[in-house]
Amino acid sequence: MFTSIYSMYNDSALNIIFGIVIAVLCAFFISIATTPVIRTLAFKFGVTDIPKDNRRMHSKEMPLMGGVAIFIAFAFTSLIFCSPSKAFFGMLIGNLIIVATGIIDDKYDMNPCIKLLLQIAAALVAVLSGNVIEQVNLLGHTLVFGAFAPFITIIWITAITNAVNLIDGLDGLSCGISTISAITLLLTLIRTDTNLNVVCMIAILVGSCLGFLPFNFNPARIFMGDTGALFLGYTLSVLSIQGCFKFNGIISFWIPLLIFALPLADTAFAFFRRIFKKQSPFRSDREHLHHRLIDKGFDQKHAVMILYAVSCMLGIAAIVYSFGWKIKSLIIAVCSILILYFNLNFSFERKDIAKQQDEQIEKDTPDSK
Numbered sequence: 588m589f590t591s592i593y594s595m596y597n598d599s600a601l602n603i604i605f606g607i608v609i610a611v612l613c614a615f616f617i618s619i620a621t622t623p624v625i626r627t628l629a630f631k632f633g634v635t636d637i638p639k640d641n642r643r644m645h646s647k648e649m650p651l652m653g654g655v656a657i658f659i660a661f662a663f664t665s666l667i668f669c670s671p672s673k674a675f676f677g678m679l680i681g682n683l684i685i686v687a688t689g690i691i692d693d694k695y696d697m698n699p700c701i702k703l704l705l706q707i708a709a710a711l712v713a714v715l716s717g718n719v720i721e722q723v724n725l726l727g728h729t730l731v732f733g734a735f736a737p738f739i740t741i742i743w744i745t746a747i748t749n750a751v752n753l754i755d756g757l758d759g760l761s762c763g764i765s766t767i768s769a770i771t772l773l774l775t776l777i778r779t780d781t782n783l784n785v786v787c788m789i790a791i792l793v794g795s796c797l798g799f800l801p802f803n804f805n806p807a808r809i810f811m812g813d814t815g816a817l818f819l820g821y822t823l824s825v826l827s828i829q830g831c832f833k834f835n836g837i838i839s840f841w842i843p844l845l846i847f848a849l850p851l852a853d854t855a856f857a858f859f860r861r862i863f864k865k866q867s868p869f870r871s872d873r874e875h876l877h878h879r880l881i882d883k884g885f886d887q888k889h890a891v892m893i894l895y896a897v898s899c900m901l902g903i904a905a906i907v908y909s910f911g912w913k914i915k916s917l918i919i920a921v922c923s924i925l926i927l928y929f930n931l932n933f934s935f936e937r938k939d940i941a942k943q944q945d946e947q948i949e950k951d952t953p954d955s956k
Contacts, residue, residue: 618798654815677716689814
């Protein structure tokens, strides 16, 4: 347990920390080495994204399926460095379902309802393997779910999985937000009696993402695609269950809620926005937070950095809350929301940007495509 590790200055504690660092480096280098191979395969098998509308922020054909490299790095390193358990293998089986779903969707643009059913199936595998939210700590009170625990867990996993996927709209955005969320989750858990195996897996996920990000930053050479976004969302949701909710609700529900606040808020707004417009909640649109920042005149790099900053501040609010400083946490969270609000509403607006992007896409895209 990390609580005792940091109070013990002995060889055992140093060996554990050293082992986790080696695991992170292993995942990092596997991700770096694997990404160019996946990029080549994506082009070879035609798993690419060709800009067809103004939701796309790129103007040329881009390879998808980059999430396969992150998955390989995470799965391979975890199998080497982490202790086997029913929950662990259940998560990996769920990962396989999610990655397969993402690859098919990247290639053939899967029906949203079928994709959702496959996500629920992967969530069910996690639940059956013991990854269940049995109770949470809410405002100092323990809320026990009882017979509803499996259903609550499936909703949580599916919500986070889709939230990370829907925010994947700019170069490096979803992968970067996921990395920030994983680091925040890691920092909050090392102060508790969380299973060391969970801490190691979260650290490995961070290393896997960091190895992919150099290829995904603007201008990106490869996209994660739904393969990567769904994988990261699913894995983060399951690891948050193992770390925050498993067996007891020692960590307040507000901590994981703050950690995933940005993608969850963007997803919630998208669903309500589409429903109010009497549209399908699964219908794509160009009104996500990152689209609105672009329409305010920010380029991709600055829009991504703003959302990184907001996610980091929300993460800091979660860490501060874990120390018991609730008022300070609230102040930081409110400040982060205000910063995003002012950037969305008081920046120089370019109302013609969507039209300009459409014209540029038509100009750069060959007629044969």
